[in-house]
Amino acid sequence: MQEKKLDQIASRLKEKQFTIPTDLVGAILFFALGAFLFLIMPEQVSVSESDVVNGRVFPRLLFLLMMICSLILIIQNVSKLLRKEPVQTYTFHLLTEIKALLILGILIMTYLICKVTDLFVLGAVFCAVSFLLYFRCRKKSYYVITLGLAVLIWAAFCFGLNVKF
CATH class of the missing domain: 1.10.287 (Helix Hairpins)
Structure with a gap:
């Protein structure tokens, strides 16, 4: 629906x-x-x-x-x-511009989440889930793989390489 x-x-x-x-x-x-x-x-x-x-x-x-x-x-x-x-003119297609604003909103929210919480992994998880929802992915395996990789990459950088975000 x-x-x-x-x-x-x-x-x-x-x-x-x-x-x-x-x-x-x-x-x-x-x-x-x-x-x-x-x-x-x-x-x-x-x-x-x-x-x-x-x-x-x-x-x-x-x-x-x-x-x-x-x-x-x-x-x-x-x-x-x-x-x-x-x-000289430019034609705005409203649907295209709204999609671009949604993507920009996702990126800004990702930055703010990382900045406010001091946890890069939360921003990465939010960004990954948001883009999967934006592109209407229905397979749960995509969500599991993406979230798992986001956490795994964060853990590798944070604990393995001692990188502070």
Whole structure:
């Protein structure tokens, strides 16, 4: 029952896709990043008023250049859109992106488990089981072999080679 539901969701998500103008979105993001960094620069770098050239000059010029170039790219892309000229786009397939986010989530959770518990073996077991579930493995022998190997490899490194994770 659970797998049928997952397959139905996947078939609906497979049809969903959206296209974004990459140059325009990238330019807007970099302009916002440049403006943010430009604004927080005085708090991050302390200077003395007696210096002619201080530690803020180069970063501020760099952020200003970043904002100017982004603004030029924004103007170019908006003018192309207004003139109905083609712009560079990328099509996101929602199912593919969600699968990638799930894999990223598994990897981040594996790292956090290892970091919080200080036991690499727990992270390895979580990662192995998560990927077996992600790929819908039904054979119990896969789980037994994978978990056994994860623990065996950890024990070999931890006790045999004295490697501390």
